[in-house]
Structures are given as structure tokens and as C-alpha cells.
Amino acid sequence: MDFELSEQQQLIRTEVRNLAGKFDWGYWRDLDRTGEYPHAFFNEFAANGWLGTVIPTEYGGSGLGVTEAAIVLLEICASGAGTSGASPIHFSMFPPMPIILHGSDEMKRRYLPPIARGEMKLAFSVTEPNVGSDTTQLQTTAVRDGDEWAINGRKIWCTNAQNADRVLILTRTTPADQVAKRSKGMSLFFAEMDRSAISVRLIEKMGRHAVDSNELFIDDLRVPHADLVGEEGEGFSHIMTGLNPERIVIAAEAVGIGRAALDKAVHYAKDRVVFGRPIGRNQGVQFPLAEAYAHLEAAELMTLKAAWLYDNGLPCGKEANIAKLLAAEAGCDAVDHAVQTHGGFGYAREFDVERLYREVRLYKIAPISQQMVLNYLGEHVLGMPRSY
């Protein structure tokens, strides 16, 4: 058993930390206020080759694994960038997964190199207003029309649509009552973000103000057959293959945000003097932070175990789900304790833990709720009856 990161992984961690460190707390505070996309940050990471971390080398990437992706995203979050910094990079790493795993060679050649270079921004669209976690019930349809498909429907929680050039979109191509299993008959498209056929409505939300979430109204979006990803009718299974890696990196992001908040809280607890002594000398302040640290370490360990399993071609569903569950809890707790440590200042935007508090909460909900993770563990790992 070896818990050491490789020399290359250590270097990746150091260099991402250094690069992300160029963008200070004030940069993210301003974007949180204006809601502007972090273009400078995204372009810097693109220029240094980080967007292509998991894209195979023959298509312009670096061909690394989920472990390295997790390290990159954890360090971005730990720099204080939070979800606002992680999401732009995340969305260049994970929407392309089905293309990498199931796309045709021609599709990979056409799209992966510009994605790796940061010249093509992506959105990812599965969830619908009336569907939620029961993806098999989705109502957006794609109908074949010669060499094209016509897509119609509504999507919600589509991240990045305001800036995206293309959207990976899951549709139903065969009605649910005409397929043997409900998970069949769905197809995945890598469609151009044609704004004449897609109306994008921004959703105002609690945090991650720099990266947009949207509702899409799709009216006769025409997509060439060549932009069908993988096999017709297999879109759901194509999406599923990318879910475990996504849970792993989401876990890494939650740990990173927790760590950023914890660092702030520890410094504050050492510096802030009340009643003639630093508040960090009080066990009531110190112990929650020590406990948060321990939980973050444990969550990171599970995250890296899940990543290692995935990269070694081993089953990792259990570990990826547990990592996401533990990391979201640990991240949220750490940020909560950081806010509490700061007292009234923790509630002020100027002290930044307030932003992290709003951002980290997302990880208990997306990309899957804590409750759905528990359902998975109860049913598929512990063998208990399905609870929903």
C-alpha cells in the first residue's frame, strides 16, 4: 500500500497552487459581486494546459487520470477560488468525458483539441424542470430528420450556458413506452449553442455568482447527425460512465473549499485577541477547527482512493459516492466553523468565508443529493430494499 502522490502529482499540486494563487481573494470577491465570468482565470489555466488534463494526448490533452483532475480542482478551491474557480475548469474536464469514452474518432478530432486549448467553452444539460434525479423520465425529445436531429424541450440547471459554445445535451429519442428498459432510448448530443433555437434564462442563486446556472428553452434546435455522441439510444449509459469521476472531483472541490475556509479561520483565531488572548486559545474555538481538519483529511483520503480505483480500471461506485458524501459534509462543516470563528466578521463579505459558505452548500445538492447517495449505499452496497 502506498499513500504517496507521485513526484509528477506533487508537482501538479504545487504548480496549480502557484497558478491559482495569482488570483487573490479580492479577484473572486469582485466577481462574486458583479457575477462576471472569470475569463482571466480561465484563460490563464487554458494557456498553461490545465484544461486538457484528462483529454488524451492524441487529441491535444495530457491524458492524465481522475486523480490528477481531483488534485487540480482541489488546489484551485483551496486557493480561495471556491466553486467560482473550480466550475469553469471542471466544465472543460467532465462534459467531454462521454466524447472521450464514446465519441467517434472524427468527433474527438474536431472538438477535443479546441476544448483542451480553452477555445471552446462547454455547458452540460441533463436535468429538466419536471424530472430531477429520475433522469429516465426526461421529456426533451430529439427526432431524426434526414441528416439532422430536431431537439425540443426544456432543461434546467444548465451550467455555463451564458458563455458556452457547445452544450452536451441528453434527450429522449425513443418514447419510454417503446423501450425494454426506461434507461434505453435516450441519446446524447454535442450541440452547438445556437441561441436562435435556445433561449437561455439565468437563474439567480445563492452562490457561485461568477458561473451561471440557467434554464434552457429549446425550440427546434437542429443538430447534425455527426454530433450524436456514441450510440443512438445509449445516451443514458454514456452519461453514467462519467458520473463516478464527476463525484470524485466534486468531492475534491468540497475538500478544497473546506481547506481554504479552515486556513482563514486558523489565521484569524491566532490573530484575533479578545479578553486579552487570541481566541484560538479557547478550546471552544480550537476544537471545532481541529475536528474540521480531521474530517477534511479523511474525506480527501476517500476521494483519492476512489480516484485511484477509477484510474486503475477497478469498480469505484461505492467509493466515489462515499467520497462525495463525506467531502460535502466535511467541506460544509469546515466553512460553517470558519464563519463561526470569525464571529460577526464571518457574516461580512470582506472576510470571504461568507462567500465560501454560500458556495460550498451546493455540494450537498449537486451533482447528486446526499440523500440519493445514501439511497445508493443502502440499496447497492448494503443490499437493503430500495427506499424510493
Add this chain to the structure above:
Amino acid sequence: MDIIVTLKQVPDPEAPKETFRIDESGMKILNPPNIDPVINGYDENAIEAALQLKEAAGGKVVAVSMGETGATRALKQAMAMGVDEGILLQDESFADADAASTAYVLARAIEKIGSYGLILCGRQASDWDQSQVPSGIAELLGLPSVTAVQKVALQGDTVRVERILEDGYEVLDIHGPCVVTVSNEANKPRYPTLKGIMTAGKKQIPVWDAAELGVDAAQVGSAGALTRVSKLYVPSFDGDCEFIAGETPEEMGANLALRLRELKII
């Protein structure tokens, strides 16, 4: 032109100040726990200068570092930035070197590398701030040296540098191989790209020990040191706050001036 860059690993200057520790009896600066040492910042400027020269005029850049096994990380970082080769100089007998015995080992290594037109070093190391090693290398190799430059350029075989002065800079041309120390004004070191990191990961770093270098045992490490640290301590800074009273701001100001004179500050 082939360029050699010397590198030193130092405790991270960005580390929180409360993590700074020394070993008073061993006369050593200790690396803070859980914070990896980094490449000396001025050495990064030297790497960047070398890479810019290589991009403009071709040639090869070789980085050489004397240090513990951990120094391979510094060399890998340099290679990830674009340095072609890295060489680690490591031997038990190199331990506790001072500037003179460090310069001796580096000079022998540079002789062994053989092919070079320019040796670039950082202007000083951020741990001891001595600025001695580069001049020592130049002396041992019989090369001209120019310290603390803000610009270095190649014109054929001539190296043109801008050496920083107190009130400006002077332009010097050096013909033939030389040692130049680079200051932070020279450039902003690049960040390694992911591709650079992967390329560096595939390269081996040869380790040259005392036997490989054929050095004189009496001139390396503590045996070859010409200086001895007689005392190493962290100075204490005690603060004391005194409020100066007065009925009016003018009176407070006058009282402050009197108090400062009493303390012999003004």
C-alpha cells in the same frame, strides 16, 4: 549557446512567519514542517532568463543543484518550466557546506558538463543572502562574472548585461564564457505548463557524487568550509505601547516630541 543554471532549494519564504525555526546548536535553518522547500526565487529569475535566451537563440539549458534528495523536485520544476536537463550533486560529504565549498562542488560539476557559454545564477539565496557562490564559481573556473543584472541578452558570442547600480544601471559586454547573477528585476518567471510537467516527469535526473565528480574531499562540505557560523539566533522584537496624554491635539503633539527626545529617538 548552451547555458548552465545553478539552483538552490530554500525554505518557502511565503510560509507563515510563525513556522520559522532554527536549530541553534546545529547552526541551521530548519525547513518548516509540512511546507515543502522551494526553488530560491532569484534562481527562478535565472531559469527564466536562460529560457528566454534559449528561445531567442537556441542552445540547451542545464540546471545543476547541490542538495538532498528533495532537490530533485526543484530540478523537476525547472525542467517543467523548460530546462532541458537537470543534474543533482549529492554526497554525504557535501553536507554542511559553506559558500566556498558549495562553489567548489558546483564548479567541478560545471567543468564536467563542459559545454557552456554562459552560467546564470540567482543574485543571492533567500535563506542566507550571502551572494557568494556565483563569484566563487567564477573564481574557481577563471571566468569573468557580473553580479545583479536586470537584463541579459546575447549578441553572437558576446553576453550583454545591464548591471543594477544604486542610481541606475550600467551596460557591460562580456566576451566568452562568464558567470552572471540575475536579479528579480530581470523578468517574471513563467509557470510550468501541464505539458512541461509531463515532459519533465519522463526525464531522468543523474546524480553525481564525490567520486563521479572526482572532487578533493578536503574541499567539500564542512571539511572545505572557509567560514564557521559562531552563533545563530532569532532576534526578539519586543513592542511596548505608550499613550501620550494632553488636553489638546497640539499639547499631545508637543508631549510626544518631548517624550521622543527623552528616549533619544529625536
